[in-house]
Amino acid sequence: xxxxxxxxxxxxxNSAAPTFFTDLNLDQIISKVTEDWNEDVRKLYEAFPADxxxxxxxxTIYGDVKQEDVFAAMMDFERSIRERAIYAARREKAExxxxxxxxxxxxxxxxxxxxxxLHAALEKAMLxxxxxxxxxxxxxxxxxxKAFQEFSAEVSEIWQELSGFRVTLTYEKExxxxxxxxxxxxxxxxxxxxxxxxxxxxxxxxxxxxDFSRLEEEIVRxxxxxxxxxxxxxxxxxxxxFKYVHDEMMRIGTxxxxxxxxxxxxxxxxxxxxVFCMPxxxxxxxxxxxxxxxxxxxxxxxxxxxxxxxxxxxQDESFFVLTGPNQGGKTTYARSLGQLIYFxxxxxxxxxxxxxxxxxxxxxxxxxxxxSTETGRxxxxxxxxxxxxxxxxxxxxxxxxxxxxxxxxxxFDANVMGKxxxxxxxxxxxxxxxxxxxxxxxxxxxxxxxxxxxxxENQKLTYRIKRSEAEExxxxxQQVEKYRLTxxxxxxxxx
Numbered sequence: 273x274x275x276x277x278x279x280x281x282x283x284x285x286n287s288a289a290p291t292f293f294t295d296l297n298l299d300q301i302i303s304k305v306t307e308d309w310n311e312d313v314r315k316l317y318e319a320f321p322a323d324x325x326x327x328x329x330x331x332t333i334y335g336d337v338k339q340e341d342v343f344a345a346m347m348d349f350e351r352s353i354r355e356r357a358i359y360a361a362r363r364e365k366a367e368x369x370x371x372x373x374x375x376x377x378x379x380x381x382x383x384x385x386x387x388x389x390l391h392a393a394l395e396k397a398m399l400x401x402x403x404x405x406x407x408x409x410x411x412x413x414x415x416x417x418k419a420f421q422e423f424s425a426e427v428s429e430i431w432q433e434l435s436g437f438r439v440t441l442t443y444e445k446e447x448x449x450x451x452x453x454x455x456x457x458x459x460x461x462x463x464x465x466x467x468x469x470x471x472x473x474x475x476x477x478x479x480x481x482x483d484f485s486r487l488e489e490e491i492v493r494x495x496x497x498x499x500x501x502x503x504x505x506x507x508x509x510x511x512x513x514f515k516y517v518h519d520e521m522m523r524i525g526t527x528x529x530x531x532x533x534x535x536x537x538x539x540x541x542x543x544x545x546x547v548f549c550m551p552x553x554x555x556x557x558x559x560x561x562x563x564x565x566x567x568x569x570x571x572x573x574x575x576x577x578x579x580x581x582x583x584x585x586x587q588d589e590s591f592f593v594l595t596g597p598n599q600g601g602k603t604t605y606a607r608s609l610g611q612l613i614y615f616x617x618x619x620x621x622x623x624x625x626x627x628x629x630x631x632x633x634x635x636x637x638x639x640x641x642x643x644s645t646e647t648g649r650x651x652x653x654x655x656x657x658x659x660x661x662x663x664x665x666x667x668x669x670x671x672x673x674x675x676x677x678x679x680x681x682x683x684f685d686a687n688v689m690g691k692x693x694x695x696x697x698x699x700x701x702x703x704x705x706x707x708x709x710x711x712x713x714x715x716x717x718x719x720x721x722x723x724x725x726x727x728x729e730n731q732k733l734t735y736r737i738k739r740s741e742a743e744e745x746x747x748x749x750q751q752v753e754k755y756r757l758t759x760x761x762x763x764x765x766x767x
Contacts, residue, residue: 276527279329295637296610297566313529330619332401345393352386373510548621554628557585561625564608579735592705593714596725601735610673632671640676672704691716
């Protein structure tokens with residue numbers, strides 16, 4: 273069984289954690305990515321490839337999909353498959369036997385021609401990925417099968433005969449007159465001559481709605497009377513009900529949607545000025561111009577800008593500890609890192625100018641949430657319960673995103689627990705980021721890198737994140753001014 277998502281047919285994808293999407297706002301992103309696609313395509317974004325080789329397998333496929341000719345050919349195939357499904361549904365609803373038979377012919381012709389067109393396009397393309405090369409070979413095998421070739425030839429013969437039919441419809445003295453037109457006459461030329469101002473639009477009664485109008489019934493009656501041999505041939509073809517649809521190709525078509533949906537979304541965002549890049553495998557984490565894709569989409573709708581940042585973790589470094597003033601962009605930065613790891617693991621391009629990303633076995637997130645009245649445990653206990661599965665054995669080499677943990681505990685207790693959390697993940701050879709108001713954690717243990725959300729010389733937020741020692745009083749002036757606690761303000765209030 274061939275797959276465009278898994279390197280080995282027997283491999284299974286790794287399911288993402290339930291809080292994974294909501295913490296990183298990936299639910300919002302994937303909703304926009306798949307808004308024009310079905311539920312089967314959307315679900316493909318909820319699980320990681322099985323291993324590093326499978327991630328690279330997807331990445332090379334996506335590199336090919338971004339080629340203009342390959343993208344266009346695959347989109348044409350997807351549109352044809354959707355259209356074929358519509359024709360099949362209309363066939364089921366049609367009551368007139370001739371119309372039912374013609375819908376079947378039309379759906380079969382569209383399916384066959386779409387396979388042939390996709391194969392021809394892949395034959396011409398400069399493919400680099402094993403995945404699309406494998407698809408090209410699979411299509412060649414399908415198209416060369418004797419039963420399929422015989423079916424294709426029969427479809428082509430009957431369709432060409434039907435396509436050659438012409439009817440002339442004359443309205444004069446409140447009466448319609450029907451007559452057969454010239455078989456070889458060019459249809460576009462006929463419409464241009466007869467209806468120069470009507471946009472060349474005319475639906476064949478064999479391809480219109482399920483219910484015939486009286487006029488369409490008369491047209492079909494005319495053709496049945498004049499072409500009994502054709503309709504007998506069409507009826508015999510329909511009775512065979514050849515199973516022309518390959519289930520495997522339908523599944524592969526859904527897998528194509530995974531790449532095409534993201535490529536469409538990426539093109540839309542690039543059109544709005546946002547950059548993407550293909551991440552390079554590396555032993556270090558090095559990113560330039562990284563931004564939160566969910567925030568970028570929202571801001572692009574309202575015309576607001578997005579501040580991009582950089583990130584760097586050497587082989588000897590393990591965890592960012594990010595501190596700084598409230599509303600300074602700390603959570604957004606943490607989310608952007610999580611999104612970077614997610615899209616890298618999915619084999620897709622990432623929202624950044626440049627990225628080198630190591631292989632991480634999994635991605636875990638823990639974001640602060642409001643206290644739940646349903647559990648009755650209190651916020652601190654809820655946080656510990658949610659931490660438990662993240663801190664079980666077998667999480668080696670994961671990337672961990674922690675946002676504002678232990679905020680309800682006393683500072684001393686929060687420091688002790690935060691340090692133990694960092695020590696555990698670093699001991700498990702994990703990497704990640706810990707957003708906190710506790711500056712002491714920036715020096716908690718070996719491998720920690722201190723980051724700060726910066727303010728300018730006037731203590732205004734810049735949303736820039738840089739390497740810097742944690743400052744206990746950073747942003748204090750801003751808070752003092754906000755709550756009218758400056759010396760002059762206090763002096764005025766007490767005078």
